[in-house]
Amino acid sequence: MTTPDTSQTHDDLICVPPTAESLLSLRIKHTRIAELMTELETLIYPGSQDSLLLVCGPTGVGKSTLAHHAVQKALQTSAQAMADDAGLIPAVYVEAPSSGENEFSWRLFYSRILAQLDQGPVENLPRANFGIDAQSGRMIRPRSSSGTSLASLRTAVERGLAARGTQFLVIDEAAHIIRQTSARRLEIQLDTLKSLANACGAQMLLIGSYDLYQLMSLSGQLSRRTNVLQFERYRQDRPEDERDFNACVLQFEKRLQHLWGGKLVAHSAALHENTLGCIGTLSAVLTRTAKRLERAQGWSLDALRRSLLTEGQRLRILEEILDGESAINPGLTRKLPKASSVSTNAGRRVA
Template identity: 60%
Template sequence: MNHATLSPPSPPQAVSPTAGSLSRLHLSHPRVLQMLDEMSAQLCPGSQSTILLICGPTGIGKTTLTRRMVNDAHGQQRARMDCDAGIIPAIYVEAPASGETDFSWRLFFQRILAQCDGPLDIPKVAYGVDATTGRVWRSRGPNGNSLAALRTAVENTLRERQVQFIVVDEAAHMIRQSRRNRLEIHLDTLKSLANQSGTQMVLSGSYDLYRLMALSGQLARRTHVLHFARYREDNANDVRAFKSCLLAFEKALPDLWTGQLMQYAEALHGNTLGCIGTLSAVLSRSARFAEQGGKWSVSTLERALLTEAQRNKILEEILEGEEAINPSLTRIMNQPLRNGGARAAGRAM
């Protein structure tokens, strides 16, 4: 019987990174680290900030930031999670845009439960969590499919899972799909859910989220706002930070860019308006064009840029958003009385 002689396996060949690797590259640049530091000061047991608002321009990288927050929370709690498989320190959900005339709390609650225990069948019934096994059990009573039962199940699940915070991305859907007289009802629902479950709510969205919240003084007063700002062209530190991000993208595909990307830093800063998520999208498009054509050239970069119409529209939204949000970030501390005289002028914090 003849036996074929097997050749020894060939050593694995190094695979050059491709355009797709850029979209998976998540940079820990200064603005992200600043936001993570600010959030860590607010996200803690016993914090009075039950609802936090992260606002920033389109393309700044809010989804990347908020997913990083959740992943970091899991990493920091890994030892506890290893000891108790039922613990989930943080979860990420996207606020549903259901197409209904009002925000769908049922769908929102179902998404939270899905993050706590994997995919769930529709139609939903009420859920609880077994404190011993950490597994969700399903109540099949006559009222199990009611919205109230679903809400109770979410509260129970969050408590049993010991969820410290929930990130709600695209949170403007919660408010945009609501009549103005129901805005405070929606926030009351969130605040009540946070209080009953002991879970903080982090709402993330572009500037329209802040403008919608600001329609109500009650809403604005009861939320803590954090601004995820762009890198400005008129700030030297921001320019350096933007260039460091561009250099990181260049190093991710050295064979493609061949060291030619940095010379276009100023043009890219202007076109992307200092938003790193937009920069990543532009460079990913350029890399795909280059791979399709067999080589990179300045024309592949130019084809990937935002059009002037796109850029101008985004810039208009950014300027309006920055103007609207800046007063909520300004705090005044009056100086103490000196020798019984008039109070010194306040200074901006």
């Protein structure tokens, strides 16, 4: 029998201050997340005609985080159904593989989906249908005369998604599927996804930065027929966005009070400008700052200043954002950055 370790009391455990790395696991339920979750819950339902949904927004706004959250939430909501039917996987997350120089690899993409479908108990699945080994219970390559042909992989995915009762499949970095393709080919790529969705009754949630939207709009047909949800940054020119962004800074401040010493929220406006109102970027800046503060053992403005995006990085991201926003909301005028708003120290402005 092992003796329990009593060297650390409960009080010791709760008194240990969180580390800078703990910011990486912080998940703030901010306004945009709540709005998009409501949208997704409205648009994803059995029998929906919207087989493809698009979520677009700037890099670092928190799209992948939202996608994981949507999958987690679907699993929680279906907890009872999953307990009753051990084979059920209501939602699946995959990242579209990067095509590099070559064409998009459907083979790798299908294999990734199959790997996700191979998780959890498989007792209730029709094994022979899509190649589950009777002895090990693991999903294996579909057994057919053509072995691992693309067609048999595709059939395995269709059957797998249907057998798992998957309601929606999140495809992160979806621009990889259609980058480097002509407008005609683009439609073929997306029709391939649509027919997959129709064959297995699952909706596809494509996630990407604004370039995904811009690629899709190369085909008038596609942009008319696809439902687009925008994951917008918090804009500095909207008071309600400013308030919501500040609330996020406050959440980060609360997580590591011993490091910030109450000094962080005073810099909300500078953080808003530097991170362009993207919560993922804010998280990266604050994690770097916290690491520096840990080393320095206390608050220093210099640690924050050195952790900000350089002006060059900020302007490049801003250009992308402005292009994307004006493409997605043609009514919005494209505002060029104010050169005068930038100050010294490689443009890293902190009050």
